[in-house]
Amino acid sequence: MSLLEMTGIRGGYGAGDDILKGIDLRVEAGEIVVVVGPNGAGKSTAMKAVFGMVNVREGRMIFDGMDIMRCRSDRLARLGISYVPQENNVFASMTVHENLEMGGFIRRDDFAGQLDRVYDIFPPLKEKRGARAGALSGGQRQMVAMGRALMLEPKLLLLDEPTAGLSPAFTDLIFEKIVEVNSAGVSILMVEQNAKQALGIAHRGYVLALGANRHEDTGANLLANREVADMFLGG
Amino acid sequence: MFLEIVQLTVYGIVLGSVISLGAIGLSLLYGILRFAHFAHGDVMTVGAYLALAGVAGLGLPMWAAFGLAVAGGVALAILIDQALYRRLRRTAPVILLISSVGVALILRSLVQFIWGPDTQVYTQELQMPMRLLDIKLKSTQLQIVAGTVALVVVLHLFLTRTRMGKAMRAMADNPDLARVVGIDTERVVVWTWAIGAALAVAAGIFLGMDTRLQPTMGWHVLLPVFAATILGGIGKPYGAIVGGMVVGIASELSTMVFPPVYKPAVAFALMVAMLLVRPTGLFGAPR
Numbered sequence: 049m050s051l052l053e054m055t056g057i058r059g060g061y062g063a064g065d066d067i068l069k070g071i072d073l074r075v076e077a078g079e080i081v082v083v084v085g086p087n088g089a090g091k092s093t094a095m096k097a098v099f100g101m102v103n104v105r106e107g108r109m110i111f112d113g114m115d116i117m118r119c120r121s122d123r124l125a126r127l128g129i130s131y132v133p134q135e136n137n138v139f140a141s142m143t144v145h146e147n148l149e150m151g152g153f154i155r156r157d158d159f160a161g162q163l164d165r166v167y168d169i170f171p172p173l174k175e176k177r178g179a180r181a182g183a184l185s186g187g188q189r190q191m192v193a194m195g196r197a198l199m200l201e202p203k204l205l206l207l208d209e210p211t212a213g214l215s216p217a218f219t220d221l222i223f224e225k226i227v228e229v230n231s232a233g234v235s236i237l238m239v240e241q242n243a244k245q246a247l248g249i250a251h252r253g254y255v256l257a258l259g260a261n262r263h264e265d266t267g268a269n270l271l272a273n274r275e276v277a278d279m280f281l282g283g
Numbered sequence: 284m285f286l287e288i289v290q291l292t293v294y295g296i297v298l299g300s301v302i303s304l305g306a307i308g309l310s311l312l313y314g315i316l317r318f319a320h321f322a323h324g325d326v327m328t329v330g331a332y333l334a335l336a337g338v339a340g341l342g343l344p345m346w347a348a349f350g351l352a353v354a355g356g357v358a359l360a361i362l363i364d365q366a367l368y369r370r371l372r373r374t375a376p377v378i379l380l381i382s383s384v385g386v387a388l389i390l391r392s393l394v395q396f397i398w399g400p401d402t403q404v405y406t407q408e409l410q411m412p413m414r415l416l417d418i419k420l421k422s423t424q425l426q427i428v429a430g431t432v433a434l435v436v437v438l439h440l441f442l443t444r445t446r447m448g449k450a451m452r453a454m455a456d457n458p459d460l461a462r463v464v465g466i467d468t469e470r471v472v473v474w475t476w477a478i479g480a481a482l483a484v485a486a487g488i489f490l491g492m493d494t495r496l497q498p499t500m501g502w503h504v505l506l507p508v509f510a511a512t513i514l515g516g517i518g519k520p521y522g523a524i525v526g527g528m529v530v531g532i533a534s535e536l537s538t539m540v541f542p543p544v545y546k547p548a549v550a551f552a553l554m555v556a557m558l559l560v561r562p563t564g565l566f567g568a569p570r
């Protein structure tokens with residue numbers, strides 16, 4: 049059984065036009081799955097659909113054996129899905145430490161141990177724990193956002209363009225961290241502009257175009273695919 | 284001259300305390316709901332009269348009447364929100380704004396209907412001001428400032444130490460992300476009303492202690508309260524405290540030059556100047 053299985057997803061925002069026109073996506077436990085595609089392909093929308101932020105009109109969505117169609121975000125968080133939006137993904141006026149605490153907001157148990165683990169994964173955050181998240185650099189902010197999402201000890205982490213706007217050095221670092229988080233047992237579904245590097249760390253990848261599936265293969269095979277290379281990887 | 288400045292500054296701090304308490308609530312409500320609550324001044328009035336009912340009607344000591352009025356004001360604010368504002372939250376902001384003006388009128392009329400239009404006081408006792416190095420200070424004024432400091436400290440601890448306080452700051456900061464982390468936003472809204480109303484009631488009682496009670500007392504300080512909120516950067520409760528003090532002290536100092544009836548105009552002029560120079564307020568992020 050797959051961890052996440054989406055079949056024939058159609059939907060859009062509010063009463064607007066369908067942006068997703070029958071998308072199939074699957075994440076197996078332990079995988080890194082990368083979704084690439086041109087602008088307007090519906091990549092981010094597909095991810096938001098998982099997190100209950102899209103009006104899904106048709107299709108099936110199963111997470112961990114449970115039907116999660118039209119589930120509210122807070123319930124999905126409880127089921128073990130954490131989402132990191134692309135923009136405005138930290139509480140800018142709150143400290144790094146408070147941001148991580150907010151990540152564990154719905155936990156009723158003691159999450160001090162997970163807090164330590166998050167600081168271990170992202171050592172720079174420990175130094176900056178008292179700093180306001182809004183005052184950090186883009187790369188550090190992304191670490192706060194990922195750290196916050198990990199506070200729930202999710203089974204599935206959704207990352208929407210985690211390296212957008214980051215310097216090459218920070219991009220490399222974030223990709224390293226994604227692999228590190230994944231090897232600790234967290235499955236990852238991510239959307240990336242930086243297709244070459246992202247497919248490089250992916251177990252499997254999807255190429256979306258115009259709100260529908262175009263290709264699905266292992267990361268390595270997609271990287272080797274001529275059409276994919278011509279279309280999305282800049283030759 | 285120097286003595287007069289110091290004396291007026293002391294009065295300004297007293298007035299600033301009242302304005303700050305009103306402005307904190309207004310700022311919190313704006314931060315959470317993106318809603319300029321025009322009935323806030325009249326919530327202050329209701330609070331002041333509820334305390335009067337406790338003191339004069341039930342013969343309670345002031346501190347007990349204070350608690351009673353806070354409880355009553357909080358219940359009233361939550362009731363109004365659940366019965367009216369909650370239904371309008373998804374409509375255009377201007378509808379919510381105008382409906383709060385309507386609530387303001389209803390509250391004021393109710394106060395006038397129940398307690399009458401005449402000026403009233405908590406106590407008929409004549410208060411002799413203390414003199415400290417030729418600066419006059421009434422004991423009620425000292426109580427107002429001390430009470431405000433205590434309330435601000437409690438608010439600060441609430442916002443920084445408690446789960447709900449942090450959720451409130453998170454939601455004011457980034458409502459979408461607050462939902463993503465699973466915060467129950469409707470519960471935060473109820474708490475915001477409770478705290479905003481409690482502080483407004485305190486402000487109303489303090490205003491009544493310093494001056495007198497009138498059905499229009501809250502409405503008349505609404506403008507300075509808004510000025511303080513905007514001065515401090517709307518949506519920023521800590522900024523509202525500083526904004527309140529600036530407006531209070533500037534208003535009192537202005538009486539050296541202008542007749543006292545122009546105090547609200549001074550507050551308004553400060554607000555306009557701030558909007559021209561730094562639209563996001565003293566503590567707002569520059570855009």
